[in-house]
Every structure is written in structure tokens, then in C-alpha cells.
Amino acid sequence: MNGALRFADPKRARALADAIGTLAPTEPFKIVHVCGTHEMAITRGGLRSFLPETVDLLEGPGCPVCVTPAADIDAAVAIAQIGAIVCTFGDMMRVPGSRQSLDEARAEGHDVRTVLSAADAVDVARRADREVVFFAVGFETTAPMTAAVLLDDPPGNLSALVSHKQIPQAMAALLDLPDSRIGGYLAPGHVSTIIGTRAYEAWLGDRRIPTAVGGFEPLDILYAIALILRQHRDRSPKIENAYPRAVDADGNAAALRLINEVFESADTRWRGIGTIPASGYRLRASFAALDARERFSIELPPPRDEVPGCRCPDVLTARAVPSDCPLFSAECTPLTPVGPCMVGSEGACSIWFRYGGGRTLP
């Protein structure tokens, strides 16, 4: 393949690496990104080998299925046990709930199906003679698709169990955790195409944290890192756009309109982090009839997010890398996952395991 056409030209990468080397501080500096696609590009490209020793690059809460709290999975399992058909993305199936995953519920004979989109759940509902629930997970990128389906006169037997989340709020919350020591943020390109760079101002504007929105090609990522380090060196933190070919200040107006019509912000729980103010989406009152939580009255015992011995909470808050966990690649592999970060294909542990992360080669 032609590296120059794919924003992977080694000469330009080397030039950016040199710039990063010059800009990097002499004391340790931690850059956190919040996107599984970024982690995939970083690990597959071996991009950490371009960074000076003082610069760490970690994935935070970037895997949507990984941050879905056990309580929401418990609700989906309970709905399946009542006899409804639960539809969700394949990645969600094996994520542990408090007692059971959706995959385990299916093995017990309950009807849980994987779909590729919210629209597929509508097809399932049209053909079904029972209640169908779409378990809607994901960040600002998938929320508009759920909204579009709910706005488009869905079949009467379809409802949604909404667990959508908003990234800028989580980025702000991470800064306040003990020992977070985050020096800068590489903000996610996909989410930013929807929300625009201005959306970060409300949550990070007064936090003085160097931030750059980055694309997903190797050069996009290295360029964004250079901008973050330059902001740090010049003591001029801001929200910078290193991905202008896809992202602008205001985002995608049509997608945002869909979101606002259907959802309102609500406090929500993130696995590994806890409850973050206004960081989730819930259905507006006018859509209550489509809310699976309203349609099925579910009583659940208190949820349990943590898996004993698993360091996913630290990985999801960028306070550890996968190889810091004693279970990583020993008991915990993609075949025998212990925690959500090894289940989700966008989870840091899964990506490190599959693409030789865990050791930066000189």
C-alpha cells in the first residue's frame, strides 16, 4: 500500500517524531485519548515507538461497551428473562453484568440477538410477535442513529434501553480523579465530527488542559500529539483542531438536532469511573412510551461493576496500561476475558493483546 496516500508516509512521520522530541518536556507527561479506534491505530502502527520516554499515551474510557455499567446490562438481561427479544451490538454480548452477560442469558435460552445498527432492530420488531428492546450503547456517534429510528414511527412493539454517553463530560471528570495526572487530551475524531470542537469548551474550557482533536491515520495522531506538546510548552492550553478535513467548530447540525429532539442530558454511571454529571442521554418525557425502563418494570438487586482482581477500572481511567494488570494475557485473554476491557474489541486490553501492545520496541 502507498503510505503517502494513507497519511502514513514514513518520512513525514519521522519529521513529526523529531518535532515531538523537541517539544516534549523533560519531566513525565501523560497524554490520554478516549477512543478505541485511536488505540487501534496507535498500537497497530507501533506509534508509541515514536514517542520520547517522558511521553506516555494511554487509552481512557474510549470503549463504549467497556464503560457500560453492570446495572444497564443487568436490566437488559432481566428484560430478556421476561421474554422480550433484546437486540444489541455484538461487542456487548460478552461484557459481564453483575451476575450474567447477555451471552450467558442467551445460552440459557433467552432471545438475545446481535444487530449491526438500530435500524436492524426495527426489522426484527416488524417480524416479531413479541416485545423487542434495542439496547442502545455508544457515544455521540451512535446516539443520532438511535434517535433517528425512534423518530421514524417505530413499530409498537419496539422500545429502547438507552445507555448512550457523552465524552467531553467524562474527559472533565477524569481530571478530578485522584492520581489522574493527565497532561493533555487527544480528543476523538469521530465524536468530534458530530459535536464539533466547541462542545469541548463547555467542559474543558476553564480546566487549562492542552487538547487536540485528532484523526485516525498515523500522521493525524502524531500531528495532534505535537500540537498538545506545543500547547504545554508554551503554557497556552486550548482546544485545537488537528483534524480539520473532517471536524469543524460546530459539528454536524442534523445529527445534533436528532439527538436534541429525542434525548436530554442526564447524570449517568460509567463503569470504572462512577456517576458523572450530565454525561448520559436519557429519553425526553415525550418519548417515555418508547423507554424500555418504563415499559418493563424491572426490580434489580444492587449492581456490581467490579470483577475481582481485574484492573479495568484503572485502565478505563488511564491510571494503568493493560500490562500493569496481573491477569493480562495470563488468565485474561480475548478467549477467556475477565473484564470488559478484554471483551470489547475497542478495549485497550483486547487491542494490546491482538496487536502486540505492551512493549514499546525501540
Add this chain to the structure above:
Amino acid sequence: MIEERVTSLHGAGGEVMGRLLAERVLPRFAHRSAGRIGLSALDDGGTVALPRGAELVVTTDSHVVKPVFFPGGDIGRLAAAGTINDLAVMGARPLALTFAAIIEEGFPIADLERILDSFATVLDEVDSAVACGDTKVMPPGEIDGIALNTTGLGAADRAISDAEARPGDRILVTGTIGDHGMALLAAREEFHLETTIESDVAAIWPMIETALRTGGVHAMKDPTRGGLAAALNEMARKSGFSLEIRESTIPIREDVGGLAEILGISPLEVANEGKAIVVVDPSHADAILGALKCHPLGRNAAIVGTVTEEYPGRVVLATEVGGRRFLDMPLGDPVPRIC
């Protein structure tokens, strides 16, 4: 206590299959060598010592494929080529093959004839013969369509193993990587894809023979299940040295690379059925590359890496953009990205 069962991963050519063979299969056979390269070597075939130092190479392979007729070939072509290629990468001329079929009741005779014709065509291409055969029919539902087993017998003056890579050696691949696996993925109907990707399934003995005549070949392997990643890791582990691969030099068809991006599957982890990895003495590398390129099946051959002592038993990938990482053994069959 969960009862242990065979899973699809035990047959996928990756880490899980390797553990099954090492821990459960090999220890059960006290006698597992009939020549210089025995079962324990887990090579593409084994050798039987013959008088006057020559070696008989034996290999066997069972074939199931979905769909039975796929873009670029069918199960008959796959069975013949797969077995001949296992002999070829051991440096053996294919003398004879067996043909055994297990067929589901109701399978169309016309399809069986097409499969047999494909098998025969490959034999003609390499001037080999079918020596014996067997047929079993199973009731409907007890086997899915048709399964083939083929044993191959080959002759070599001295068989070439997959374990003899040495520091300084150059690593060649004989053509584009990932074609067969991606062609089969593209043919799966749930993806609703229309592509022009065809399987590379072909018997490579004539091409390999020209490389062998040049001399200096130290080790060979065909990157079938588990793809280039699995085959390179096996060669690295067995040799005890490090294989350093330059990603940008690996020949990959544009459509294969594009589909790989869409599905989130690495072309290095899916099967090839008409390719070989050839590890050669550095002084012979250019001559062997030239010889391979002269053959139609080898026109995209390339030197993709070097054997080093840096990380014993590991494969290091110098990435396209200029980073470095380990290229690890795939766990099992790769799964397409869902969301």
C-alpha cells in the same frame, strides 16, 4: 466444573491449536518419527528415510470450505493444491496423492464431478497422479455437503524444514498476501459485498522447484490457516531467532487491503492457498527472487524481511509509518468488527 470440549479455535491454526497438539496429541504417541523430520516437528509434513539417503515426504490434510465453490476455486482445487503445497514447502516433488471424500446424502453428482475435475486439473499442472481413493456417504445433516482428505507423497534429496532460519537470512514471500481468506470473507452473504477478490489457490511446486535449483534455501512454509502472522511466528519459535518484517514491503492487493480495513481484519491473519514463505541465504536472495518472479505465480514475490537475533522466537513488524511492534500469533480465526 465445565466439561472441556473441542471448539472451532482448536482447528484455527493459532495458539489454541498449538496447545492442543503439544499437550494432548503428541504425548500420546511414543513413536512419532520415521525419518529426520517427525511428527514432533509439527512441520508441513514428515519424512521417511529411504535407502541411499533420499527422503520420502508424507503429508495429509482434510478440507472443508464454505462455500464449496468460491471465487477463484473450489474444494477440489483447494485439496489438491493444499497437499501439493505442503510437499513443495518441504522441498519435495509431488509423486502421488490420495483422494478420500465424505459426502452428504443428496449432494449433486454434477457438483462432485466439478470437484473431481478441479482436483485432476491441479494434478496435471504438477505432473502428479492420484494413487488411491475412498468414498463414504453420510445421512443428511450428519456432514455439511462434502469433506475431502488428501494424503500426499513426495520425494526430496533432502527435505527442507520450517525451522532452519539463521541470522542474516532474507525472508521472501512468493506473492500477494491474504487473497484466499479475504475472498472467502467477501463471499459470505451477510456482508452484502460485491468484490473482485479471488482466491489464490494454486499448486506452487513448479515455482518452488525453480527457487530450489538456485540453491541457498534454508526454510520454507506455506502461510495457510492463521495467515502470514501464524506461519512467521512458527518459523521464529522453531528457529529460536527473530524474524523482522517490513510491513511496507509485504505485497497486498489493493482490494484485499481495502476489504481488510472495512472488516477490521488484518490481511496478515487470513489464509493463503498459493503462497510460500521462503527463508534464504542472503547471498542467494536476489537470485531466488529473480527465479520466483520468472514464474507466473511468483510475479509479485518480494523480500519482506531479515532474520535477526534481537528477540529470540518473536516476529517484529516494522510498520508502514516507521514504528515497530511485535506481530503475534493470532489466537484463532479473526472475527469481523461489528460496530
